[in-house]
Amino acid sequence: MKPCLCFPFLLFLAGSLAASTHTQAQQTLRIPVASPAVRIRQDFSVSFVELSYSRPSKKGREIFGKLEPYGQVWRTGANTNTKIRFGEEVKFGGQTVPAGTYALFSIPGPKEWTLILNRDTAQWGAYTYKPEMDVVRVKAVPVTLRDPAETMSLTLENLKPSAADLTLRWDKTQVSVPLTADSDAQVEAQIAQAMQGEKKPYISAAQYYYNNNKDLNQALTWLDASIKQQPSYYAYYWKARVLQKAKRPDEATAAAKQSLELVKAEKTPSIKEEYVRLNQQLLADIGGKK
Structure with missing residues (x-):
């Protein structure tokens, strides 16, 4: 009589099912992310401005000049590059920008920042940043905050029917660029x-x-x-x-x-x-x- 393989087979099947269940549990696990993503859509002029970015936190670190070195291109957030979308032609820091979606990069400095709109919106961070794809570069003067901001934020402030300030805050620094539309x-x-x-x-x-x-x-x-x-x-x-x-x-x-x-x-x-x-x-x- 041939030996029965039923019991070993059942053990193998049970093990496979347990492994499959364990894999599925791992695939559906959700944990808090270090730099949560956010999307903001703000009515502006006769259309809108939309911001998509990830928000890093200070966590006891010194940010500008240390974690984010002065004089180097920064993604202006975390993870994938920060994106800004205009529903109509606007002036960004006084320079005309057509409607569309742009990557928002920046170059921090102790006394002056450079804010950059770039056509490449598909890159991770600023590792493959190409200056030849810049649309505009504008200068801004940083302001020192009395109370440090733990988490980075990008907001539209001082809203008027056809004007606003795009404002970045993180750690002890605040930087703003005016937006206007006709x-x-x-x-x-x-x-x-x-x-x-x-x-x-x-x-x-x-x-x-x-x-x-x-x-x-x-x-x-x-x-x-x-x-x-x-x-x-x-x-x-x-x-x-x-x-x-x-x-x-x-x-x-x-x-x-x-x-x-x-x-x-x-x-x-x-x-x-x-x-x-x-x-x-x-x-x-x-x-x-x-």
Whole structure:
């Protein structure tokens, strides 16, 4: 009789299954990373700015001039190179940069930094950095922080409709580069195109002109066109605001009162209360400045 191989085979199978299970457990293990990755998308101008980078920590080390030597190209973060994406043409430190994605490198210095936008976004760190692929280089003056920053951060600060500061903080150092965009030209082009269509953005265009100190007579023309199409408390409220800004208080008062009259038909109590309050405040402001 031939010897039975069933028992050895079963042992082999059990061992294989255990090894397979152990391998799978290793493959799915998640542990905290030393420099966690982050992606930030910020509305900016008429589009956005997006930052993708990994955030190293100080961990008791002296960073600039030691861990990250002065005068050498740095990835401006950890792991893969830091990336910045612009949804439209911008000025980076005063230099024009087309819309697109760029690697953000930097050269730290004790009194001056160089910030670099480079076309090669696929490299690890700065080991294969090629200066011939630079798009722009700009200078920035570092500021010493009173309280050291444990973890490196890149943020967009001092946000305005078409301006912001790209700001880096780590350890005792802060560096900022201004970002600007020509949103006005883009908005004007959008308005011109939209006014050729069937649904003309009269009120939105008037609000833009009001908020950006542009031609108030043109804003009033658009508001009157909206009111002619369909009288509304919203359009009359904005007409009152534009007239007040144009220093035409009597006409502004009449428009605010018309808005109060029309808002009586509003069926949503919270909206009705809001526009009653806004118009009453506007009337008080007009009366106080006559």
